[in-house]
Amino acid sequence: MEKRLNKEKWQNMIQQFATSPFWVLVQKEIRDHVKSVRFNILLVIILLTCVGSLYAALSSVKELANQIDTSEQLMIYLRMFAISGEGGTLPSFITFMTLLGPLLGIAMGFDAINSEKNNRTILRIMSQPIPRDYLILSKFVGGLFVIAYFVFILGMLIFSLSLLIIGLPPTFEEFTRIIVYLFMIILYVGFWLALSITLSILFKQAATSALSGIAVWLFFSVFYSILVNLLVTTSMPDDLLATDQMAQHERMAMLLRLSPNYLFSEITTVLLNPSYRTLGPVTFDQISGTIPSILDLSQSLTIIWPQVVGMLALCFVCFLISYTIFMRQEIRS
Template identity: 55%
Template sequence: MKSSTIQQNPTSDLTSFKNLLSSSGKIENPLSSTFWNMVRKEISDHVRSWRFIILLIIISLTCLGSLYVSLSGFAEVVKKSASNDEFFFLKLFTQSDGTLPSFFVFVSFLGPLLGISIGFDAINSEQNRGTLSRILAQPVPRDYVLNSKFIAGTIVVAIMFFSLSFLVIGTGLLALGIPPTPEEFLRIMVYTLISVIYVSFWLNLSILFSVRFKQAATSALSGIAVWLFFTVFYPLLMNLVLKGIQPSRYALPRTIFRYETLKYGLTQIMPNELFSEITSTLLVPSVRSLGPLTQGQIQGAIPGPLPLGQSLMVVWPQLTGLIALTLICFLISYYMFMRREIRSR
């Protein structure tokens, strides 16, 4: 009798034990609790920091200024667009009278500064304060630290950019009294998503420098130096090189085409140029090609706006390159952080 009483089904006992612990709150999914708690903590730190508030005010004011400039001379644009059935609502993001740049130009210029400011002290500041070793002393996987900082920064950037895009759409709707078409709305949403990817590249680059360098000032200056190099110095160097090999106007068409192909290929190295080409194609549907074309390729082409799918096909190489650069920066920072020795101070 005793042996029959003691023998029980071990599977049912294990299941009942797990149910008892999960009902008492002792078993929890670490991905849904610990990781997202770290993400929420990073988001709250970003939102409450003065540097993010200052950058948010600067970007919002500049975008509102560009929106005011685009709306000031919009009456003639609406008449021409309504008569020609153009995508005139997209001109809120691209139109400028020369006093201030357009909306997407401001985003391409100030977006890298936002990404660099969010991630330049993501890791080294934690290690200098001694909080990184305390976090890793807990039963928390090491990659949670880096992943939570990247996810939190991307979420903050996405909320900010989508809010600005909806602000432009709402202001244009109130000022014009005409809602955007579904095609225009989808183009604006895709443009905003690509803007988030573009800023995420600079966020990953700044996190990479934060992992590599111990001082936050060094990582910040490194990120700004890379941004200035691709924005100012690389175009100057490229123009000097191209000026030395520029063919004469009496050269063969094949030579001129090769020169233009080389010039176009050198510009594809710059992340800001990739973003500019993507956004100009999405926000200006009449753009049908980006690279140099031969006379045979131009012959027979019918001018007109492209649908959204065709516009994405035009910029697919640029979009793939921008995503690849973002992933490469993240993978390098991930590899360096996982192999890094962290000691308590």
């Protein structure tokens, strides 16, 4: 009796969710994305580059396998994502993802709210009995759904193609690491999506918001590290004691960690290289006596946990800004 009640409760909940206005809006967003020309172009570009990087990895994987000591675990599937082509002619999957992921996020969100405004559809949606935040939230969730789906397909495609070509069965550890890594990519692209949605609320013109999104992306991927380097080195004397050098390194890392790109690169490094034990500088004292072995996934996750939380925090900051602006904004035609 109780069980049946429970079942009914679940059914009701699912039914309510399926007919809830929020889900209706999310469905519309997903549909719009999948049907849009813009998304399909990006899809083709990213797909092509990933197949390219896979090709590059496969061409140099043999060499790599020869170099590795037999005593060490191979983790060849993780390498598939990280190695570049012979002589660095083709970049690796992770390089592509760090570079193109933000572009995907920006492309999917830059006209989220301002196009609704310019089309005057916002007035129509807002005169329906739904809370205002549904609109922003559905834009984000809809976009994230599509991104997640896409990233998973891409990851699994590479994974399965390598399996077909290499022929070695992957270990469970490798598989879970890759799944976790794919989740991290989604989080990373999700941040850029949130940022571009915020920009689409801030700017009336879609072109302005797209350009400013790209500007932020360029700033973080190119100029930010240069800027931090400049700042930290100029504020320090040339010859330093060892302890000061440590301090300088720490300070640099702290500043760099404000950038989502840097956070993501750290996450990537630790997740795809199980032998990484720490992200900071290590002294010889600390190293001496350690046995070179690889870490568990849970241990690797412990190392990058601050980075993951940092990335989530950045997403929340974007959301906070968009909420405070959008909820106070007057909706006018």
